[in-house]
Amino acid sequence: MSVEEEVKRIIAEHFRVSVESLKDDTSLVDDLMAESIDTVELIATFEEAFNLEIPEEEAERNQTVGQVVEYIKAKLAQAGRC
Amino acid sequence: MKVCLFEDEKFDLLYPLTLTRASFELRCGSMTLVERIRRINPGIEASFFLRDHLAPVLRERLGNAVVNSLEDLGRDDVILVNGRWLPEHGRLPIEGDETVATCRGDVVYVRAKRETVRKSLSDSLQKTIENLRSELSVEKVEARMVEYPWPLVQYNHELLKEDFEAYWSKREGVKAMGEMFSVVGDKSLLQVSRSAAIHPFVVLDTSSGPIMVDDGARIYPFSRIEGPCYIGRDTWIVRGNIREETSIGPVCRVGGEVEASIIQGYSNKYHTGFLGHAYVGEWVNIGALTTNSDLKNDYSTVDVYVKGRLMDTGDLKVGSFIGDHSKFGIGCLLNTGTVVGAACVMLGGEVLPKYIPSFCWYADGRLRRGAGFRRTVEAERRVMSRRSVVMSESYVKMLEKIYQDTKEERETLIRKAEMRLQQGGL
Numbered sequence: 112m113s114v115e116e117e118v119k120r121i122i123a124e125h126f127r128v129s130v131e132s133l134k135d136d137t138s139l140v141d142d143l144m145a146e147s148i149d150t151v152e153l154i155a156t157f158e159e160a161f162n163l164e165i166p167e168e169e170a171e172r173n174q175t176v177g178q179v180v181e182y183i184k185a186k187l188a189q190a191g192r193c
Numbered sequence: 194m195k196v197c198l199f200e201d202e203k204f205d206l207l208y209p210l211t212l213t214r215a216s217f218e219l220r221c222g223s224m225t226l227v228e229r230i231r232r233i234n235p236g237i238e239a240s241f242f243l244r245d246h247l248a249p250v251l252r253e254r255l256g257n258a259v260v261n262s263l264e265d266l267g268r269d270d271v272i273l274v275n276g277r278w279l280p281e282h283g284r285l286p287i288e289g290d291e292t293v294a295t296c297r298g299d300v301v302y303v304r305a306k307r308e309t310v311r312k313s314l315s316d317s318l319q320k321t322i323e324n325l326r327s328e329l330s331v332e333k334v335e336a337r338m339v340e341y342p343w344p345l346v347q348y349n350h351e352l353l354k355e356d357f358e359a360y361w362s363k364r365e366g367v368k369a370m371g372e373m374f375s376v377v378g379d380k381s382l383l384q385v386s387r388s389a390a391i392h393p394f395v396v397l398d399t400s401s402g403p404i405m406v407d408d409g410a411r412i413y414p415f416s417r418i419e420g421p422c423y424i425g426r427d428t429w430i431v432r433g434n435i436r437e438e439t440s441i442g443p444v445c446r447v448g449g450e451v452e453a454s455i456i457q458g459y460s461n462k463y464h465t466g467f468l469g470h471a472y473v474g475e476w477v478n479i480g481a482l483t484t485n486s487d488l489k490n491d492y493s494t495v496d497v498y499v500k501g502r503l504m505d506t507g508d509l510k511v512g513s514f515i516g517d518h519s520k521f522g523i524g525c526l527l528n529t530g531t532v533v534g535a536a537c538v539m540l541g542g543e544v545l546p547k548y549i550p551s552f553c554w555y556a557d558g559r560l561r562r563g564a565g566f567r568r569t570v571e572a573e574r575r576v577m578s579r580r581s582v583v584m585s586e587s588y589v590k591m592l593e594k595i596y597q598d599t600k601e602e603r604e605t606l607i608r609k610a611e612m613r614l615q616q617g618g619l
Contacts, residue, residue: 127611127614127615148540148554148556148557148561151563151564151568152554152561152562152563152564154564154565154568155562155563155564155565155567155568156562156565158565158567159565164567
């Protein structure tokens with residue numbers, strides 16, 4: 112499974128929506144109704160799934176599914192794992 | 194003669210309370226078994242056997258105690274004491290012939306001479322005890338053995354009274370007061386430390402048993418305390434209605450109504466809300482209006498989850514059992530016999546599930562994975578620092594072991610809960 116597929120799978124599972132319904136410009140807050148508790152939980156899930164350390168202030172800049180995918184890819188590249 | 198406190202293989206029946214501590218560190222009455230043995234049998238040297246990942250934390254807590262050392266065991270005559278035993282009046286049967294005392298198959302204590310221990314030593318304590326069992330005469334005794342969490346609450350009444358007789362009533366530097374507050378009942382059953390403060394408009398009722406207020410405790414105005422009861426060191430009671438058979442360990446902040454419950458220590462329940470027939474671990478925060486049920490509406494006996502299965506306690510009054518570091522938001526409702534693991538976070542507004550695995554969150558009707566290990570530890574480090582306690586590296590490692598050990602259960606239950614939600618018409 113690619114990074115993009117895994118990120119989308121996690122987001123879809125968390126918000127109980129289908130992976131297909133997630134587009135790059137799907138907004139976590141406006142479309143998926145994410146609240147602070149979702150942010151905390153998603154960060155922890157991504158950290159565990161990709162073995163990364165994700166600072167909250169960085170994570171909170173990501174507003175859309177596409178931005179999250181790109182952010183995780185960049186973090187993995189930074190860690191030399193992508 | 195030395196005393197050696199050991200955990201037997203039934204430690205997991207006492208989860209979630211023993212996730213983070215040995216069975217002999219559980220509070221019942223005004224003390225833990227370790228404290229009771231040290232205070233009531235002074236001068237006796239103690240060593241300890243417990244699960245490996247808890248050993249460094251115990252060493253830190255007790256200041257370089259001898260822990261998990263078989264070598265040390267053969268150095269002296271010894272009484273090996275099961276950590277689940279609540280000895281009467283805290284006195285150990287040190288005198289007498291060599292023996293293995295058992296109660297319903299469990300070893301309660303072993304009294305043996307150094308030579309016998311040396312002959313029986315094996316590569317584990319369990320095997321050593323088995324060898325002693327075949328070497329020595331075995332006698333059956335009646336003993337208060339704590340097998341599950343709820344007997345701790347049931348025995349609390351007896352232990353509070355025994356602790357008062359055996360220790361508090363004889364303690365030097367303790368005075369019975371009766372000036373600024375009202376005492377209902379026998380004043381000699383009230384023992385207040387000289388460093389404790391009891392404010393005006395406090396009622397202390399010893400009609401049903403003694404009240405012990407430990408060093409540095411503060412009882413603020415408009416609180417009522419019924420004996421038998423123990424208020425621990427540096428604990429504050431803030432407009433509390435503390436009903437009989439309650440033990441509150443050190444450095445707690447407690448208000449609202451508490452009945453027949455044990456709080457291990459360092460936990461907060463500042464506000465209005467009922468806690469009854471419950472056992473609360475350390476570093477727990479209970480938000481305003483959070484309440485637990487301890488009696489079913491049909492007055493039938495209460496079931497509690499033990500190792501994944503519901504078990505009939507045989508008791509009508511059973512509250513909740515809450516692991517260390519768990520946090521309740523405002524207005525959480527806990528069903529009768531609820532079990533909450535370690536480091537859980539619950540948001541209120543509805544009745545919580547009857548079992549919440551460790552490191553889980555419960556919010557919006559969903560069981561969740563929560564903040565993960567790293568962030569949970571960061572948050573708990575902040576919590577502990579507010580009471581001037583440093584979370585040591587050994588402590589972090591202990592929590593990590595618990596996080597890993599409970600992962601499978603957590604994932605399974607989250608998956609099942611999600612499936613149930615989806616089948617419910619989503």
